[in-house]
Amino acid sequence: MRALTFSLLLALATAAPAAAEAPVPPAMARIPAGRYVPLFINGRPSVAVEAFALDRRPVTRAEYLAFVRAHPRWRRGRVSAAFAERNYLASWAAPLAVGTATDARRPVTEVSWFAARAYCAARGARLPTTDEWEYAALASETSRNASRDAAFITRLLQLYHTPRPVPPVVGSGFRNAYGVRDLHGVVWEWVEDFNSLLVSDDSRATGGRDHPLFCAAGVVGATDPGNYPAFLRYGFRAALQGRTTVGSLGFRCAQDL
Numbered sequence: 001m002r003a004l005t006f007s008l009l010l011a012l013a014t015a016a017p018a019a020a021e022a023p024v025p026p027a028m029a030r031i032p033a034g035r036y037v038p039l040f041i042n043g044r045p046s047v048a049v050e051a052f053a054l055d056r057r058p059v060t061r062a063e064y065l066a067f068v069r070a071h072p073r074w075r076r077g078r079v080s081a082a083f084a085e086r087n088y089l090a091s092w093a094a095p096l097a098v099g100t101a102t103d104a105r106r107p108v109t110e111v112s113w114f115a116a117r118a119y120c121a122a123r124g125a126r127l128p129t130t131d132e133w134e135y136a137a138l139a140s141e142t143s144r145n146a147s148r149d150a151a152f153i154t155r156l157l158q159l160y161h162t163p164r165p166v167p168p169v170v171g172s173g174f175r176n177a178y179g180v181r182d183l184h185g186v187v188w189e190w191v192e193d194f195n196s197l198l199v200s201d202d203s204r205a206t207g208g209r210d211h212p213l214f215c216a217a218g219v220v221g222a223t224d225p226g227n228y229p230a231f232l233r234y235g236f237r238a239a240l241q242g243r244t245t246v247g248s249l250g251f252r253c254a255q256d257l
Contacts, residue, residue: 022257028053029179030257036135036145039230049135054128055252057170057181058107058189059119061098067119069096074115083114085245105169107187107250113242116190120253127192128254130237134230137183139176147227156229159185167250184229187250194237 024030033051068075075096076089089110093099111119113127120126128136140146147153159173162185173182183189240249 024053024257025255027056028253028255029056031132031136031178031180034135034144036131036138037147038131038134039227039234047131047135049131051257052128052132053255053257054132054136054178054180055254056179058187058250058252059116060104060170061092061106061108062104064108064111064119065096065098065104067122071118071122074118079112079115081243083243084112085243088112088115088245090245091247102169107167107170107182109167109187109247109250110245111190111249111251112245113190113194113240116251117192119251123253125253125255127190127251130191130193130196132254133183133189133191134233136176136178136180139178139180141174141176144177153227153229156184160229160232164248167248188233188236188248190249190251191237194240195242 021030031049031052031054033049035046035048037046072078076092077095079088087110089095089108091099091110098104117127138145138147140149140152143149143152164186167187170186171181173184173186175181176183
């Protein structure tokens with residue numbers, strides 16, 4: 001018995017330690033690995049998403065101001081026309097003034113995909129992919145997958161159709177089961193591969209351009225024709241170009257784990 005106990009203790013003492021989870025910055029939430037069914041499967045029954053970290057809220061004007069101070073090439077008036085439209089940061093009081101203290105807490109908008117990528121890269125991060133964003137956005141306050149929750153879908157529709165001439169301050173949206181806020185109803189958000197889904201006139205294949213997503217034909221080939229909020233998101237993305245800068249479009253960053 002004593003020999004057996006000694007052997008057990010020796011095995012425990014020499015066993016390899018369990019792999020520790022990669023640390024996540026405080027401003028980010030850990031999104032565990034999993035699978036989800038995207039709106040357009042494109043030949044895939046489901047999609048595997050690796051664990052990643054995601055900002056708990058969108059990037060604010062104040063945070064973006066610090067970025068343009070450190071990287072002058074991204075200031076309003078200095079950005080190349082190849083990387084942003086003319087209304088880049090147009091609502092700011094000045095190239096280095098975001099407005100009031102309340103304005104500083106609003107999500108930064110009027111930024112192009114190029115600018116959003118540069119900001120995230122300066123943080124050692126990146127934009128989330130479409131699959132990562134959609135996977136995280138499935139979560140309600142209490143469930144990590146509320147895609148079949150009719151009340152949740154209805155709530156998202158109400159949020160998407162609520163007029164917001166000026167984006168509210170960050171943190172005003174609900175906090176989901178991962179600890180991520182403002183994924184719905186605050187601003188639309190850039191993703192790394194925003195133009196990866198290009199729906200053709202046939203609406204059953206990718207490779208054409210965007211307009212079928214905006215009409216009834218877009219439901220052909222969709223995994224959930226009743227998920228109108230997802231159609232709105234995909235349709236919005238399909239209309240974007242890398243230079244696009246609009247007042248309802250912001251972003252948040254992600255990070256590999």
